[in-house]
Amino acid sequence: MAATRVLVLNSGSSSLKYQLLDMRDAARLAAGLVERIGEQTSRLRHTRLTTGETREHTGPIADHDAALKAVAAELGRDGLGLDSPELAAIGHRVVHGGMFFTEPTVIDDEVIAEIERLIPVAPLHNPANLTGIRTARALRPDLPQVAVFDTAFHTTMPESAARYAIDPKIADRHRIRRYGFHGTSHAYVSRETARLLGKDPSEVNVIVLHLGNGASASAVERGRCVDTSMGMTPLEGLVMGTRSGDLDPAVIFHLARVGDMSMDEIDTLLNKRSGLFGLCGDNDMREIRRRIDEGDEEAALAFDIYIHRLKKYIGAYFAVLGTVDAVAFTAGVGENAAPVREAAIAGLAGLGLALSPELNAVRADEARLISPKDARVAVAVVPTDEELEIATQTYALVGKHN
Ligand SMILES: Nc1ncnc2c1ncn2[C@@H]1O[C@H](COP(=O)(O)OP(=O)(O)O)[C@@H](O)[C@H]1O
Ligand SMILES: CC(=O)OP(=O)(O)O
Numbered sequence: 215m216a217a218t219r220v221l222v223l224n225s226g227s228s229s230l231k232y233q234l235l236d237m238r239d240a241a242r243l244a245a246g247l248v249e250r251i252g253e254q255t256s257r258l259r260h261t262r263l264t265t266g267e268t269r270e271h272t273g274p275i276a277d278h279d280a281a282l283k284a285v286a287a288e289l290g291r292d293g294l295g296l297d298s299p300e301l302a303a304i305g306h307r308v309v310h311g312g313m314f315f316t317e318p319t320v321i322d323d324e325v326i327a328e329i330e331r332l333i334p335v336a337p338l339h340n341p342a343n344l345t346g347i348r349t350a351r352a353l354r355p356d357l358p359q360v361a362v363f364d365t366a367f368h369t370t371m372p373e374s375a376a377r378y379a380i381d382p383k384i385a386d387r388h389r390i391r392r393y394g395f396h397g398t399s400h401a402y403v404s405r406e407t408a409r410l411l412g413k414d415p416s417e418v419n420v421i422v423l424h425l426g427n428g429a430s431a432s433a434v435e436r437g438r439c440v441d442t443s444m445g446m447t448p449l450e451g452l453v454m455g456t457r458s459g460d461l462d463p464a465v466i467f468h469l470a471r472v473g474d475m476s477m478d479e480i481d482t483l484l485n486k487r488s489g490l491f492g493l494c495g496d497n498d499m500r501e502i503r504r505r506i507d508e509g510d511e512e513a514a515l516a517f518d519i520y521i522h523r524l525k526k527y528i529g530a531y532f533a534v535l536g537t538v539d540a541v542a543f544t545a546g547v548g549e550n551a552a553p554v555r556e557a558a559i560a561g562l563a564g565l566g567l568a569l570s571p572e573l574n575a576v577r578a579d580e581a582r583l584i585s586p587k588d589a590r591v592a593v594a595v596v597p598t599d600e601e602l603e604i605a606t607q608t609y610a611l612v613g614k615h616n
């Protein structure tokens with residue numbers, strides 16, 4: 215029997231998302247999510263997509279090792295376990311690949327050591343990714359495991375965009391530079407946007423706005439990333455669900471010296487208690503819109519700050535690219551929140567941007583244009599699919615090695 219299945223693992227700091235795909239036709243066989251890992255109220259939700267059956271378990275799951283073993287058990291119950299001879303490979307989302315990894319990479323001890331060396335610049339993400347890799351290798355030592363890096367798509371950024379304006383000797387010693395993240399999504403969405411326009415990716419310039427809980431923008435010139443809004447870590451750039459995005463670095467000195475906060479407290483403040491959540495107590499755009507509709511001023515201000523930052527990046531990437539063929543909205547907010555798209559594009563007619571209110575209001579799962587027919591620059595909604603992209607890259611690499 216040919217091995218044509220790929221299991222994709224996306225380990226976040228407190229979650230594990232997974233999908234099992236059959237790469238003959240990219241069909242999804244199973245998918246699920248373990249949330250609140252490390253808490254008493256962890257939850258595993260598993261769906262067997264071939265039948266639609268969903269199972270849910272709550273109760274403590276101590277760490278990513280236990281989470282992956284629980285997932286393996288659920289897959290086993292559906293006859294889709296990790297011991298299946300049909301499994302060709304496991305593809306891991308690895309958030310930080312530094313400068314070293316520019317391509318999907320078959321994981322060996324050397325690769326693991328390098329991902330480990332990058333922990334200081336990705337303390338929230340790489341440890342969880344490593345646990346997922348180690349547990350998966352222990353469960354199936356014979357199976358190829360592939361790392362697909364969030365940073366890889368951004369390694370084409372020129373030095374002028376990737377470097378911070380600090381002493382290069384200090385920067386190089388501590389690996390301080392702008393790496394960018396969500397690269398798998400930016401790559402996939404920029405390509406799908408070109409396809410929507412009936413063009414080859416090498417023929418178009420696209421601004422991709424990945425607006426999920428984490429959010430980032432990228433400027434993609436003829437298929438290559440030339441700038442992105444996240445930096446050394448996923449804290450820089452846009453206002454996010456719980457992250458501040460850009461701020462004057464002196465705010466940190468001030469909070470330490472005058473606010474009497476420790477570095478760990480400031481880290482938690484900026485990563486977990488800022489952004490939309492810090493501004494108004496909610497990080498879900500649905501809830502924020504509901505509150506705005508009820509006249510809530512705090513929620514309205516949070517929304518305005520979010521939109522103001524987003525507009526600044528759209529403008530900046532017009533300047534970086536010179537000419538823009540399309541602006542593409544993606545991820546949870548970008549794909550679903552019509553009011554965010556409307557507010558982000560409003561007032562940008564000078565850049566050739568406009569929306570059709572009718573098209574913007576359409577709810578659909580496919581890539582679609584939401585700009586009027588005669589618009590100078592296309593505006594699109596393009597659903598991202600990081601799992602499919604990781605599975606495709608994993609399978610392509612493993613096929614080559616077989
Ligand atoms: N129907 C919707 N309307 C508005 N916002 C939505 C909707 N569905 C999801 N979202 C937003 O998308 C976010 C999650 O996006 P997602 O891309 O799944 O994030 P992540 O992968 O970072 O967890 C939610 O926090 C919420 O703000
Ligand atoms: C890198 C990053 O921010 O990822 P996420 O959006 O999954 O938190």
Ligand SMILES: [Mg+2]
Nearest residue numbers: 426427428545
């Ligand atoms: Mg995401």
